[in-house]
Amino acid sequence: MNKPAPIKITILTGFLGAGKTTVLNEVLQDKRFAGTMVIINEFGDVGLDHLMVENTENDMLVMQSGCICCSIRGDLVTTFEKILRDVDNKRIKPIDHIIIETTGIASPGPIIASFLSHPYLHLRFNLSQIITIADATAITDTLNAHEEAQTQLGMADQIIISKTDLVAQDKLPEILSNIARYAPKTPIHIKQDIKIADLIFSQGKTKHDQNTHHSHHHSGSHHHQHDQNAHQEIDSLSFSQDGAYNQQQLWNFLDILRSEYGANILRIKGIVTFDDAPKKTYAIHAVQHLLFPAKALDIKFSGQSELVIIGKALNKGKIQGLYRAFLGQIRHDEPDQAAIEDNPLSLLGASINTGKN
Numbered sequence: 001m002n003k004p005a006p007i008k009i010t011i012l013t014g015f016l017g018a019g020k021t022t023v024l025n026e027v028l029q030d031k032r033f034a035g036t037m038v039i040i041n042e043f044g045d046v047g048l049d050h051l052m053v054e055n056t057e058n059d060m061l062v063m064q065s066g067c068i069c070c071s072i073r074g075d076l077v078t079t080f081e082k083i084l085r086d087v088d089n090k091r092i093k094p095i096d097h098i099i100i101e102t103t104g105i106a107s108p109g110p111i112i113a114s115f116l117s118h119p120y121l122h123l124r125f126n127l128s129q130i131i132t133i134a135d136a137t138a139i140t141d142t143l144n145a146h147e148e149a150q151t152q153l154g155m156a157d158q159i160i161i162s163k164t165d166l167v168a169q170d171k172l173p174e175i176l177s178n179i180a181r182y183a184p185k186t187p188i189h190i191k192q193d194i195k196i197a198d199l200i201f202s203q204g205k206t207k208h209d210q211n212t213h214h215s216h217h218h219s220g221s222h223h224h225q226h227d228q229n230a231h232q233e234i235d236s237l238s239f240s241q242d243g244a245y246n247q248q249q250l251w252n253f254l255d256i257l258r259s260e261y262g263a264n265i266l267r268i269k270g271i272v273t274f275d276d277a278p279k280k281t282y283a284i285h286a287v288q289h290l291l292f293p294a295k296a297l298d299i300k301f302s303g304q305s306e307l308v309i310i311g312k313a314l315n316k317g318k319i320q321g322l323y324r325a326f327l328g329q330i331r332h333d334e335p336d337q338a339a340i341e342d343n344p345l346s347l348l349g350a351s352i353n354t355g356k357n
Contacts, residue, residue, distance in 0.1 A: 016104030
């Protein structure tokens with residue numbers, strides 16, 4: 001009996017909101033990915049990114065119990081063992097490629113270690129490339145604030161810069177220079193200048209190739225042995241409601257949230273419908289200080305509008321109060337939307353100054 005060919009693995013990483021799912025949507029339209037399985041790892045209680053992968057017949061698996069890089073590393077190994085059993089026993093169709101889209105706060109290091117330290121996975125899988133997506137509008141600030149983003153660049157075999165159309169062209173050399181500080185020998189590509197599917201199918205060896213891994217060392221303070229609480233500072237809130245949101249109320253809520261928490265709001269994402277277009281489904285995206293227009297999706301609305309907020313040092317109680325106020329779910333001891341618009345700090349710890357003694 002012939003030994004089965006190793007299954008190629010591509011890791012698609014990048015910080016929250018960099019555009020990983022957009023890249024994934026693009027490459028999966030290529031017929032060369034017909035035998036590909038996609039694994040999407042999300043941060044937060046409600047998984048939404050898999051719903052944003054449009055028009056694909058590829059098998060998809062969503063893991064939501066935390067970052068692949070730390071708390072569910074064991075689950076990842078278990079998942080791959082099950083995939084192999086299902087392929088070998090013909091319970092699923094043959095696959096020749098797996099793409100892992102990591103959550104935005106994951107380091108690729110422990111994922112690599114999980115393959116190299118497991119004899120059977122080492123035999124059956126071939127780590128092809130780590131591709132890191134960098135958001136041109138946010139990467140400089142993100143690198144200054146988040147070690148995870150530095151590690152994602154440092155471990156990349158290829159770096160793709162997204163959203164360059166949203167920055168002034170004279171800023172691009174500075175952005176490239178900032179990225180190159182953390183990945184001095186890694187090829188850097190502007191997203192619109194390349195065909196990403198061709199990049200994935202290129203034959204270049206990963207810097208983390210099984211035969212060379214033991215001579216590879218990381219610089220800086222990152223270690224493969226992640227603490228269980230490595231990302232404890234980053235947290236998420238999830239909101240959902242039956243049916244549609246009022247569009248103006250939702251935008252008001254997101255706008256005041258963004259203005260009050262600023263760069264601490266790392267990512268907002270949602271799958272919603274609006275009461276003025278109840279038959280349409282929309283994706284909501286915000287990255288740090290940028291709130292993007294709703295994007296219509298070619299999927300059927302599930303009946304639940306859902307929103308996920310990921311950020312640092314979030315006061316969950318106050319954000320939940322803002323949500324209830326703007327969406328018309330206020331309690332008797334909370335100010336309503338009009339009061340908050342008059343004094344946006346009222347739910348963030350400040351009282352309204354009426355001028356009275």
